[in-house]
Amino acid sequence: MPVIRLTWMLARPGAQSPATIVLPAIAFAVTTALLLIVAGGVLMFWRWTSDDAALYQMLSVLALALLVVPLASLGGSAARLSARRRDDRLSTLRLLGATPGAVIRMTVVESTAVAVIGALVGVALYAASMPLVGLIPFGGEQIGAASLWVGAPMVLGVVAGVAVIAALSSVIGLRQVVISPLGVRTKQQPQRVHWVRVLVGAGIVITGFIVLQSLGALGDWGVVIIVLAGTFGAGVAVLGLVGPWAVGLLARAQLRSAKTAQKLIAARSILDNPKAAWRQVSGVAMTSFVAVVGGSGTALAVTASASANPQDLVLIFDIRTGILITLIASFLMVACSAGVNQAAEILDRRETWVNLDRVGMSRSAMEAVRTRLVFVPLIFVALLSAIVGGVLVFPLLGLSVIFAPASLLVIVVCFVAGFALVGVAVASTKPVLSRVLTQPERV
Numbered sequence: 364m365p366v367i368r369l370t371w372m373l374a375r376p377g378a379q380s381p382a383t384i385v386l387p388a389i390a391f392a393v394t395t396a397l398l399l400i401v402a403g404g405v406l407m408f409w410r411w412t413s414d415d416a417a418l419y420q421m422l423s424v425l426a427l428a429l430l431v432v433p434l435a436s437l438g439g440s441a442a443r444l445s446a447r448r449r450d451d452r453l454s455t456l457r458l459l460g461a462t463p464g465a466v467i468r469m470t471v472v473e474s475t476a477v478a479v480i481g482a483l484v485g486v487a488l489y490a491a492s493m494p495l496v497g498l499i500p501f502g503g504e505q506i507g508a509a510s511l512w513v514g515a516p517m518v519l520g521v522v523a524g525v526a527v528i529a530a531l532s533s534v535i536g537l538r539q540v541v542i543s544p545l546g547v548r549t550k551q552q553p554q555r556v557h558w559v560r561v562l563v564g565a566g567i568v569i570t571g572f573i574v575l576q577s578l579g580a581l582g583d584w585g586v587v588i589i590v591l592a593g594t595f596g597a598g599v600a601v602l603g604l605v606g607p608w609a610v611g612l613l614a615r616a617q618l619r620s621a622k623t624a625q626k627l628i629a630a631r632s633i634l635d636n637p638k639a640a641w642r643q644v645s646g647v648a649m650t651s652f653v654a655v656v657g658g659s660g661t662a663l664a665v666t667a668s669a670s671a672n673p674q675d676l677v678l679i680f681d682i683r684t685g686i687l688i689t690l691i692a693s694f695l696m697v698a699c700s701a702g703v704n705q706a707a708e709i710l711d712r713r714e715t716w717v718n719l720d721r722v723g724m725s726r727s728a729m730e731a732v733r734t735r736l737v738f739v740p741l742i743f744v745a746l747l748s749a750i751v752g753g754v755l756v757f758p759l760l761g762l763s764v765i766f767a768p769a770s771l772l773v774i775v776v777c778f779v780a781g782f783a784l785v786g787v788a789v790a791s792t793k794p795v796l797s798r799v800l801t802q803p804e805r806v
Contacts (some may be wrong), residue, residue, distance in 0.1 A: 384477060386707055387481065388478075388484070389481065389699070389703060391477070391480075391481025391482050391484075391485065391525055392481045392482070392484040393485065393695065393696070393699040394481075394485065395481070395482040395484075395485025395486060395488075395489070395521055395525055396486075396488035396489045397430070397695060398431070398521055399485070399486070399489040399513055399517075399521055400489055400492065400493075400496060400692075401426070401431075401692060402427070402513050402521075403489075403510075403511035403513045404423060404496075404506075404511065404688075405423040405424060405426075405427050407506060407511060408420050409423070411502075415502075415678055419501075419502075420588065421587070422682065422685055424591070424592045425588075425591055426685060426688070426689045428591075428592035428593070428595050428596035429595055429596070429653050429656065429689060429693075430653075430693065430696075431596065471534065474529040474530060474532070475526050475530050477529065478525050478526045478528070478529030479522065479525070481525070482521070483522065485525075489518075493508040493511050493512070496511055497509075497510065497511060499684065499688070501681050501684065502677065502681065503677050560604050560605055560607070560608045561605055561609075563604060564601040567597050567598075567601050567604075568598065568601055568751060571594040571595075571598055572755065572757075574594055575591075575758040575759055594755065595755060598652065598751055598755045602648050602649060602652060602744075602747075602748050603641075605747075606641040606645060606648060606744055607637040607640075609744060610633060610637050610640045610641050610644075610740045610743070610744065611633065611634060611637035611640075613633075613739065613743050614630045614633035614740070615630075617633075617739060618630035618634065624724070625728060625731040625732045625735055628719075628732045629735035629736045629739065632712070632715070632736055639708065639711065640736070642704050643701075643705070643708060643737050643741075644737065644744050644745075644785070645700065646696055646697035646698075646701055646704075646781075646785075647697055647701075647741055647744075647745050647782065647784075648744040648745060649748070650690075650693045650694065650696075650697050650781045651744075651745040651748035651749045651774075652749070652751060652752040653690060653752070654690065654749070654752070654774045654777035654778070655749050655752030655753050655756060655770075655774060656752055656756055657686040657690050657773055657777075658765075658769070658770035658771065658774045658777075659756045659760050659764050660682060660686050661683060661686055661769050661773050662764050662765075662768075662769040662770035662773075663760060664679045664683050664686075665767075665769045667679055686773075690777060694780060697781055697784050697785070698788070701784055701785045701788035705737070705789055705791075709792060709795045709796050713799045716796060716800060717800065720800050726800075733789060737785060738782075738786075741782065745781070745782075753765055
């Protein structure tokens, strides 16, 4: 059968939930909209020619570095949300004689189509939000909607970039289907996370610490901006590198001490796929990192405002506004990531939930398992992320600023808000689990 026709047959929700198509599209839409808004703000500051323009440009690039990695991670996660459904169907086709080339083409067509649809919706969200974001004041006046327009070439470039991320993620995820379709079909492919990730992550953090300590010796302002953005961007990327290994390590410790069925099932579920467990909490982990950086910046601004002149007060107010915008964007990613990943987790493990229901486990016990599955690694990785952020901020500002009351207040508020968003996401996906349990024949 032609690849396009067969792809359409496989992409239809059929006997499974349409959420496997809708959820990735939502994630791609949010990713595209946030990326365009942030990019528009950065370009706006780089068009300024005032005396303080260089400082605004540095801070805008730093904010972009803090957000671009979790945005790309959210886009990559969206491309993998329906991986289990697609892997099962495509591995069956491989066993029936489909060639690896045909399987790859079908996957790329499906993933790219969903990504492009989501990205176009994201462009519409970006255009609709420009007047509202344009009301935000910088430099003593509202920035205006027109200043946030990035231009048609960049819009097309972002849409194309989202499509490329989706295509690459789908091809990478197909390696096991092409190599061992029987193992995928019978779900015998264990998920492993190597400890080498920790060595690489530790090396990156140590290198970043040393570089930031010698920042004053760089001299050129442009080089300072590049080094700052690169170091903090690498710090955020380290979380995604080390996070799955740390979550797996925690799950092994929980498994050894498990004394109830809920603890045992939650630990086993995390060990079954540490990367998936990490994706459940990665949004808050990224926000914890941003919270430490933003909280330290807030404390520094509060200290500076005590003896500032009127012109400097405008700059300090703008710094606070920029920190607030960065945190809001981070929380939007948390909300999207948490909701999408929670629903995806239920769909991905639907057979497990149905089997637990068949052996008599109550809904309350299942919800306890889901809660532990999320919040045990969540607390652990949030603290780990905050430590990494503190290590990178320390050479620039010192412990007195990191532990200042204003900084601690921002960090605590971000922790509470992040945990609350995840809790809401867990609660809001109860209907998804109810549908899976009331229609077990769909498994």
